[in-house]
Amino acid sequence: MNGAQALLKSLVDAGIDTCFTNPGTSEMHFVAALDRAPQMRAVLTLFEGVATGAADGYARMADKPAATLLHLGCGLGNGLANLHNARKARVPLLNIVGDHARSHVQHDAPLQSDIETVARNASAWVRTSASTQALCHDATEALAACIGPPGAVATLILPADVSWSEGAQPQALAPAAAPPLASTASLERLARVLQAPGRKALLLGGRALRQPALLAAARLAAHTGVELFAETFPTRLQRGAGLPAIERIAYLAELASVQLRGLAHLILIDAKEPVSFFAYPGQASRLVPDGCTVHTLCSAEQDVAASLEQLVHTAGAAQATPALQPAQRPARPSGKFNADKVCKALGHLLPERAIVVDEAQTSGLLLPLYTAGAPAHDLLTLTGGAIGQGLPCAVGAALACPDRPVMALHGDGSAMYTLQALWTMAREQLHVINIVFNNRSYAILNMELQRVGAEAGGSVAQQQFDLSQPALDFVALGQGMGVPSRRASSTEDFLAALEHALATPGPHLIEAVVPRSVSGLKLRLLPYLLRSLRHLPRPLALGVKRAVAP
């Protein structure tokens, strides 16, 4: 058995059944070995950023790693932005990166580069397999490293000769020990904090945003009055009717500071201390107010969900009744078309068990509001800020959950980074409904230009945010990659297109041509509004915030 064949057998035996590929010559033996490993589904992508983003989306929904197959350092480079997002999402992901044969490396052939340095940017575990005999051992180590907890990116670099040589032995993945719980002392201390005076909140992230952990947190809230927040960009948030409702920390630091103002205690549950997404001149990066004590339930290596359950018992909240989101949907929208109407239509029509992928940036601002009481669904967001994750993530989510509809929302700027994902959706006939908000601009940058306090920007600067010359035609782009595509320029158009897509299996793209505005507020006014917010009394400020926070 050659290296590639044994590697594939080891992966399949460990339950890895999906590999997102963009191979080259150095990966040909792996490709040839696919015919002997029918349990492995090899999903071809046209660009490596699609492969890595799809593996991220797959892991979020399947709760196990997919593999990627990438071509040397350049292929890994093309996949790096979405590996960054996967790293920040703490999902398990195994890269297999082909390399030149070991004897060839010294010759500095055209594709030679230092793969390991690139891999380290996003990988918790990196190794160049040194021999065919060691390969499967390396692979199981890589798997153990990426599965965690916490989930991580592992990169196994596979020299072509290690892959093609005979003498490999498949290896079984050793069962992992159960991760430890938070200590009794820690639980008792936190239970006391929950009884302390002052405003208190739990900040839930990562694995704590799934239904069991959310129910535990909601019991604590009901019993102790602790408030619940979710991190700004969740890896996977289960929400909707019948689940506890949870407010996300706002992207805009100006709003987040309003949310957190006056907190005496903040308890982190598989989350990091909230910080501003970017730095702004004269503004603090930390969002936690002065005087607030920050606590941590347990480390990332521990069992978050079980520890939280334990805290419920320690705090005496086991019998508390969690507050659950009642079912409610916005009415069928009508009238003037804009991004809000799209979000409202989604709230009106969101199907059962949907997976919502949100990379709509400014256009999706009110989506969380309109879908709060929709049927229970999973929300996947851009965890690392590297745009171009939404389309690939939808590919992976749809492959992990073939019986669930995927609603994927993209800004026009975002959609152009990894648009090649559409082809894989068509090839695999995935039921993904892509909605591209085409406002013909990098609208968020227009806002950020002012937030960072730069000069208002003359016409040259403004042109850097303008995507109208020429206008992108997403219907043509979608059709060019085999995805049935429609344009909606009115609320009625959009509703009809969405209803058609929901009723018709396979991929769809709806281009929503929307004006450059955020939720009816002109972007240019938003910074001034935000500044004034900080001077409003808290209940009023909260009201405004609830209207615009994600």
Added chain:
Amino acid sequence: MNGAQALLKSLVDAGIDTCFTNPGTSEMHFVAALDRAPQMRAVLTLFEGVATGAADGYARMADKPAATLLHLGCGLGNGLANLHNARKARVPLLNIVGDHARSHVQHDAPLQSDIETVARNASAWVRTSASTQALCHDATEALAACIGPPGAVATLILPADVSWSEGAQPQALAPAAAPPLASTASLERLARVLQAPGRKALLLGGRALRQPALLAAARLAAHTGVELFAETFPTRLQRGAGLPAIERIAYLAELASVQLRGLAHLILIDAKEPVSFFAYPGQASRLVPDGCTVHTLCSAEQDVAASLEQLVHTAGAAQATPALQPAQRPARPSGKFNADKVCKALGHLLPERAIVVDEAQTSGLLLPLYTAGAPAHDLLTLTGGAIGQGLPCAVGAALACPDRPVMALHGDGSAMYTLQALWTMAREQLHVINIVFNNRSYAILNMELQRVGAEAGGSVAQQQFDLSQPALDFVALGQGMGVPSRRASSTEDFLAALEHALATPGPHLIEAVVPRSVSGLKLRLLPYLLRSLRHLPRPLALGVKRAVAP
């Protein structure tokens, strides 16, 4: 003056007038400062790989660096593959990569990553600017490092607060000392080698493939009988009627070894010793035959063209008459349509002073043959093997030479990596004629699968090379990005589309729907043919080789 303003002024004063951008929040002050630097042309791209590939193409034609403006580690990652190509091309290129404000880094915000490790993969010079005061000094050091010789990639990481703070001073780039010549001893030694018995060849690369160096080499050939070869994938090769004709080392090691067989001496002129592109089981990586002595004219830091001119004098060849390529074009093609007919049509119609960008892989195999006697033109090729360079390279070449037509040839697989370049072509109204050979497959991998000696590959493996389900519609894709696009399914269609494009300013895309074959030889037969070549007598083998080598 803030950091961004002073940086832009320093760049403009140093003659840098083009910046390929894909900015984010951390680069907003740089963007705002563009309005004060009208000499800097900021060219927006929709994906960072377009920005870096365009900067590469620009440098090849302008002989000076362009800048890129990229957003943190992820933006740099997206640009990495084409930075790799630029590194292998040894062109000057300056990346400006925004980073979080220095005080923000400690907070590990979502977009935080280790930018320097990624940058090192492709950059000869990397620095995170430590202060606004030091910024312009850093920038001039970066420029000096990238300008060389040899040209290189330099990456200046620009923290947001270094950019936005006041107190920066523009700095002038110190004039560089003239690079040294090859030593007299070295020149005299090489002159003796040129008189030695046995087969001898010059291998020209890098800056030695421009007209003056080519003429010098052709004088040496006329005077001493030394043969001339060009490296396989030139950064920029000047060729066509009235220039010395030069044979490129073949991509296929099987053919290259025939080209080099029996050499006693090989003299490298700004080139590296030729090696196989990939390693293959049981085959040597080195292409230079045993017993051949390899010499080097001068180091990459020396003045290649002047040293070669000096060698002409030392060898007594100054009065020799160089052999020049006579003007000749293939007849207007007709009949059954395939990739060869496209190449023939290009040879038939290639306009004066064209820039030819070739990333057509298998489909472009005979292009060099058919364009050998066309009007003098520049050929830019994929220097680092990271596909997805052709479209961006054409953007940069067209901006560097606005009065010259750019003919850009792409394989269908290659075109999909950085297709977003089409939008920038439309936005800037560049006269680039893109020809996409759509054979609906990764045809080269089908060939490589067999060359690496992998199993023939069952249906699963074959599907990894198949781009037919769904078929990509490049006319729709081009139009979706604002580029007038036509499909050609016959030789007559293609000729008409090409003549229309040549006569009509602005960008064009012609999708040539071609069968999956290489130059009439079925790909599956090629490896067997190649193997048999090595057993043929040299004159016969050379004849076959001339028919299929690039």
